Amino acid sequence: MRRLCLALTLAAVHAFVFAGCDSTEITPFGFNPFNGDDAVFSLYGTLDAGTDVQAVRVAALRTSVDRPATADEARLPLRVFSRRVGAADSVEWIQRVAEVDDGVFASFFETSRVAPRARDTYTLRLAREDGQTATATTTVPPPPTFEVGAVRFEADRVVLPVVVTSAFPVTGIEVVYRLATLQFNGNPYPLSYAVPTPEGDRYVLDLDLTADALQLRDEEPLLALEPSIPTNEVQLRVRVAAEPLPDPNTVAGSTFDNAVGWWIGTVAASFVLPFDRAVFNPGGFCEHPEDPLCLPCAKKDPRPRCESS
């Protein structure tokens, strides 16, 4: 009886011990360290209704922080197709490998045969030679609408009030300045602005224009004497996307299958605001009455001012 007990005990211990052995040694690591085994590709890009050439950047998911160091390493045995949902034909995108940083290469797939239209939905399909596939789907949103108020001059800044209305997330606000001052050559330069928290589908913006605007105000009487100076203007560009921009702590966009990353339909709308004397102040400014270029001051300000011509 004792021997039987001992044998049973040993058998139980043996079963217990070896039940703990790996039965899932399905990777070279001896166990599976992967979060699922589906995702193979990393895909980033936009489907931009405002550009002629569409492009996505595609990479194979790696198990090392080392990036592809040659074009051959970056090149993927992959074909990429897009199709508008509802349409019969698909378009194949062309692979191109380029150096994106010193000694770092990446693979791009591009096409000029797709002209995205607002409200249309498109599917991108990645097909590897071994049959592995992935898909991503996105919709091109309609452009936003603007309501631009009058420029407001405050003590030390110039504010442009704007209300943007969009049912899709506003993902970018950019103002391109084309201001010519005595200290600036007038070449356009863009500045990005933070996207405020929306109130429903409305984004209320008080864009703080650059110091150049104040400079322009100060110089305006002089500029008025120089007709060769180009017209000043600011261009407001607002971009909306089918979904919020990528969050690095989220693995993939919401419409991905078997891939990580984001492919987002986007569209941008712009509004050009002339930025000249009429916008500033028809009365003009002059804070240097002793300046011989200044004309007699306006009466509305008790301080000595020059009137613009």
Place this chain on the structure above:
Amino acid sequence: MPRLIASTVACAIAFAAALLGLLASVPASHAQTATLRGLVVEAETQRPLPGATVVLLADTVTAAATVADGDGGFVLPRLAARAYSVRVTFIGFAALTDTLTLAPGAVVERRFALTEAATDLDELVVEAEGASGIVAVTAGVQRVRPADIERVPVPGVSGDLAAYVQTVPGVAAVGDRGGQLFVQGGVPSQNLVLLDGLPINRPFHIVGFYSAFPSDVVDTATFAAGGFGAAYGGRLSSVLDIASRDGSKERFAGSVAVAPFLSGATVEGPLVPGRVSVLASVRESLVARVTPDLFGQAFPYEFGDRFGKLHARLGPASSLGVTALHTSDAGDLAGTKTDIFGDPVSFVADDERLSWENLAVGADLDVRPLRLPWRLRLQGGYTESDAAFGPASAPTQTARETAWQATATLTRYLGVHELRFGGFGRQATYRYDLGTLFQDIAAREVEAVEAGGFAEAAVALSPVLRAEGGVRVHAYDAAGVVSVEPRLRVSWQPAALPAVREVAVAGGLYRQGEAGLTDERNLGNVLTAYVPVGEGESLPTAYHALVSWQGDLEAGPGASLSFAVEGFTKWFPDLRVPTFPALITAATTLDDAEGLAYGGTVRVQLRRAFLLESTLSLTGSYALSFTEVSTSTETYAPPHDQRHRLNAVARAERDGYALTAQFSYSSGFPFTPSAGIDEWLPLSGEDIATEPGQTRLLYGSRGSDRLPAYHRLDLWAERVIEEGRYRFTLRAGVINAYNRANVFYFDLFSFRRVDQLPLLPSIGVKLDIR
């Protein structure tokens, strides 16, 4: 903020004074009775014998009895004035009998010195196991003796406290390297480890078998996995309180041990015979220096410790001890290169070099006035602890803590009751530079002061029911908080029921004034920076509740079966945990969190004589535990959530030979899986053709997967030859006997698997001169 400390100290002093006044009046009511108190010591070395039994007989009838405390002290109060005979016994020592006569109102002090005796070892060991060993757990608390430590072999010749503690169910070690112990859901930075009252911040060596405390210098250790009393504070999870030996005051003795992992020497002896002793120990690992490639594998770990103690007997019952400890550790946790068969395991990287040091110097004054039922203990000293991660020449992360601290504890003996109260103060400086690891934690030097007091009463409610309750008032000036922490412990010891030796419950509120910051993303970096909790931040808090039941069962002739069952829960309502940002260059941040740990343990110990003079002992334990952490966004299993843990040690001894087998099994630790690595592009207007992107690690749900189960068998053979004062020990064995490839951790940054130690043979010799 000093006003906060000052007012707290003033309150504590006033409270203590009031309590003292109250207590000082008590003896008058017992003027017609007498008190016997004193110490039980080992005659040869004069070291205390905790657990010795003192029985007072009046005409062969037991009039009173008690057990010596952790310092060998005992008190028998409220004795009738008359003549008695005293019988003092302790395992392994000849019983001592004496007579005495107590006069009314007398407080008689006696010192009983027992001499070692050759008696029936089986009987002695069976008796002793009731008082220590893993089955002697009373609601989370157990006492550890050197004999317990020696029963868990480690590479080398002596046992080690670290290896022993890892056999205690509810204690988890994520790896066999790194020196990190997780106790019942707590993390290493929540453990309080004391050596002669001095806190040691990084108390375990980089190879997980070893602590900074050689078993040769350990007298006793109290390990509280939870539910500890009001005398301990400032840490949330557990206490390991180690009392070092004093060293012999009679003659010189020592030992030399040579083993590839850890070699060392110990010497002790009288500086002033009978009054002042010295005890010194040095241990160094030789493996990385002498044999860089041990059996074909790199073993890049260097560690060692140096211990010294001077102990002076100031009077019949008063003493002064001065302790010093220095430890050092360095190595790469992923550093083993190939296993014994030459298969690649991993590689050594200087940028993942981890190192730490501890220095502690302190004094311990123990005064037991002859005529008063008091005991005063003053402990204090200076400690410093450094840690670094990264290349030795330019570490990327560093942490350093220095502190001066002092504790005064006054014990008032009231018959079978005890009152303890004390005060403490600590002034600490924290310096840390974690590089870019944490977003909101800049390199800083911060000073923090803590002070407070505690009062605790141990009351025998009946002969079988004992309660210990107390409160700790702890002021943290950096946080601007005065924490009031109640603690309670109740034990029931029905002598008539062998199967119920004791049932105990314990619980309390615990707070910690410093947070331990660790990068949980990289388990190869266990550097912990202690950072004091600042003003406006909530103090990390824990609530403990434990219940235990220990007893004995009939196991046949000559056999003893002891068992203990325990349940525990720890709730951590205020924690701060690091987040897991996906961008690998991004600094982590701290998130508010809540933690919960609960589970149960079973421990069994069987000792049975077999085959003539040989003995077989079996110790087994099993723990089932659950630990989870919840933040505002997720609930996950932290890396130390070990669900199942089984440990078994079998030891057979005969005529100086011993064979030991130790098997341990644990279910896999939580693991955060990954889909791989890619480059993240913000798509916010930049051209994807020119934007290089940021490398990111695609984490899955935190802690959602489990590593494979862990199991390991260690086998040891030992031969002991004794000749007079000399004792020669040879121990040979093998760790991981069947070369199981146990996963230590998986490095997601490099997709590199790092394993625990492979099959590793070891041999060592030791010569003791006693």
